[in-house]
Amino acid sequence: MSNKINFTSLGCPRNLVDSEVMLGILLKAGYEVTAEPEEADYLVVNTCAFLESSRAESKAEIADLLECKKESAKLIVTGCMVTKHRAEIEKTFPGVHYLLGSGDVEGILRAVRSDQKGEVVGSARSYLEAGEIPRQLSTPGNYAYLKIAEGCRKGCAYCIIPKIKGPLRSKSKEQILKEFRGLLSQGVEEIILIAQDLGDYGKDQGDERLSDLLKELLKIEGKYWIRLLYLYPDEIDEPLIELIRSDDRILPYLDMPIQHINDAILKRMRRHTDGAQIKGSITRLREAIPDIHIRTSLIVGFPGETEEQFEELLSFIKEYPLNHVGIFTYSQEEGTPAGRMEEQISEAVKEERKDRLAAAQQVIVEELNQKMISTQLEVVVEGYHPESDLLLVGRYFGQAPEIDGEVILNDWECVETFGERYLVEITDANGYDLIGRVLKPSRSKLKLINN
DSSP: OOOEEEEEEOSSHHHHHHHHHHHHHHHHTTOEEOSOGGGOSEEEEEEOOSSHHHHHHHHHHHHHHHHHSOTTOEEEEEEHHHHHHHHHHHHHOTTOOEEEETTOGGGHHHHHHOSSOEEEOOSOOSOOOOSSOOOOOOSOTTEEEEEOEESOSOOOTTOOHHHHHOSOEEOOHHHHHHHHHHHHHTTOOEEEEEOSOGGGTTTTSSSOOHHHHHHHHHTSOSSOEEEEOOOOGGGOOHHHHHHHHHOTTEEEEEEOOOBOOOHHHHHHTTOSOOHHHHHHHHHHHHHHOTTOEEEEEEEESOTTOOHHHHHHHHHHHHHSOOSEEEEEEOOOOTTSTGGGOSOOOOHHHHHHHHHHHHHHHHHHHHHHHHHHTTOEEEEEEEEEETTEEEEEEEEOTTOOTTTSOOEEEEEOTTOOOTTOEEEEEEEEEETTEEEEEEEEEOSSOOOOOOO
């Protein structure tokens, strides 16, 4: 039997990092990667179980891989669905060769090499690299994710994450610095810090805080970017705001999930902020950092949400326009406090509210993008547009990879290398995307100093 492996990673970037570690372990052991499932001798799918829609996607992927794989190939299923719904997978998909829990990433070699069907689902519900474990990046060479913590200590009423991933566990500052330097040494120029909540980093270890970690990272010289994803509004303090304001290597971009603005709904959600605090955080950020871009997520149709409470949320996004908004209908998850609440909202009402909120946000985005026309931005040019080799696509600081819009480049004669930064003039906007022309290279390629 040959040794070709096909990987599928579903869900959040934290899952992707785990997949990259598994991939690194297998490549080091002599296996090779194929992008074609039909050619693979081993297929690995890293599942997500956050919402019912996530579980449906995971099950559909497992079914598709079982259908298309060659008869001799083995399918290994890993990740959150294994940890939370192992019995369902075993019953529904008897053709799966091996199961690995979300905390058992380093068991991938054993799973692949096993001649017998089996499983490893340990007590650890999440994985944090803590030593010399190989990792093979699957993102484009210019950016990578760095997971600094796993698990969660928040206890929101609607969220199953603590039961899937367990309590908060932070990496040591020394390990993070080591991984950070390692990514820079590979030529990565944008490092995206991720956790369930970055603001909780270190609270399980004593006095260590996110701002302390960032200060240590910024001691490493170089012209890199640091992007912060998943930072709850109650964790945005003055030291953090000052760091973002004072060092342009921390991008003026925050993914700040707020979920709602009505005080009664926030209390029922067991959130740690009220509407006034959320608005205050946005105001403080914009006063200190005028070009700050804010991404958030909102939930409509939470149990008991009235039309008036929804209208308050609708008014909020108009009064405090945000650059990027992910809108979700409430998912009734078994095992959560919200799942047991009365006054569950019908799916029809939830979808109608989602559509109204999305329509309002689209108008806001179009207005914000119109204001970007005629500005000049530093843009990472990432490659050809998927629909035409006559166009290129890139991102500026206000666009996180894979979740936000892009800068579409229709005049790019001076572009020589993908993954580099160029100065771009924005000439137009199209929906969630900007359109621009490349003026000149922004700078020479990043060089890591004193690593």
